[in-house]
Amino acid sequence: MERAEVGSRRGRAGEIPGPDDVASALARIAPYRRRTPVFPVEVAGRQLVLKLEHLQLSGSFKLRGALNALLASPGATEVVTASGGNHGLGVAVAARLLSRRATIFVPEDAPDSKAARIVAAGAELVRAGGTYSEAVEAALDRVERRGGRYLPAYDDPLVVAGQGTVAAEVAQDAPQVDAIVVAVGGGGLAAGSALGGGGRKVVAVEPERCCSFHDALVAGRPVDAPTDSVAASALGATRVGEVPFAVLSAGSAESVLVSDEEMLAARDALFEELRLAVEPASAAGYAAWLAGRVEAELPCVVLCGANTEWVPS
Ligand SMILES: Cc1ncc(COP(=O)(O)O)c(C=O)c1O
Helix, strand or coil: CCCCCCCCCCCCCCCCCCHHHHHHHHHHHCCCCCCCCEEEEEECCEEEEEECHHHCHHHECHHHHHHHHHHCCCCCCEEEEECCCHHHHHHHHHHHHCCCEEEEEECCCCCHHHHHHHHHCCCEEEECCCCHHHHHHHHHHHHHHHCCEECCCCCCHHHHHHHCHHHHHHHHHCCCCCEEEEECCCCHHHHHHHHHCCCCEEEEEEECCCCHHHHHHHHCCCCCCCCCCCCHHHHCCCCCCHHHHHHHHHCCEEEEEECHHHHHHHHHHHHHHHCCCCCHHHHHHHHHHHCCCCCCCCEEEECCECCCCCCCC
């Protein structure tokens, strides 16, 4: 769960990335990331393209931002972050690929299943604090005492540029697509898509009661938002990041909301109809498209994560 990360200690808020930063990121991470496929499908007589990013190494797009930030910071032999979710795993796998040390702080009650994946990726796992914010504070204290690069989950220009490589690949591999549909937590993927998508519209999808970007648009600035959703472990940023919001509010991102029920039904439909197994957050965009809330001729829905439990019967 990546909660609010505002503040200069946590990232490089203030530096706003541009399309060139996504192009640089794509070249930088190319030897390490999987080039995930685009998959044109017809569902109930309607056409769409799916970007199968849930097949990314580490199980989500989060690897891309972590790779980009680490490759652009060659002196940072140790990377530290706080996240028991996809960001923590993405950082752990990126660090292993680049032979760096990773220390991932998680709250004391973080689920063992997620912690086990982080440890299996070779990172040091530290349980600290009763909440995500306390785990962040512990991680920041570690960096202040021992050094290393604290890697934010979304409020960082290099992380945003790295996430934008998903959309850059869509633009290359499915140029006929006219909109890119993504799920939003702290806004890194959406902001990166706005930069990397070659001017295509970005549809930013959030759960109804967990919508930091929607609430920021209404307020005209990032504000605290509730995080009540079955997808809160992935999309539950209390506040959209300053860097993502600066990018998104300057561009043409459209905010769309879905209910938890729609998201879960979409996740089930992806498996039943297409045999694609994703986590609930990853089905948010598909839910918006099924509900007719995506206005585009041929959208690309990014399936962004597959870190779900596998329980064979
Ligand atoms: C599967 C999945 N989708 C989307 C997001 C949202 O990403 P961002 O925080 O960059 O908006 C996350 C964040 O962890 C995620 O895990």
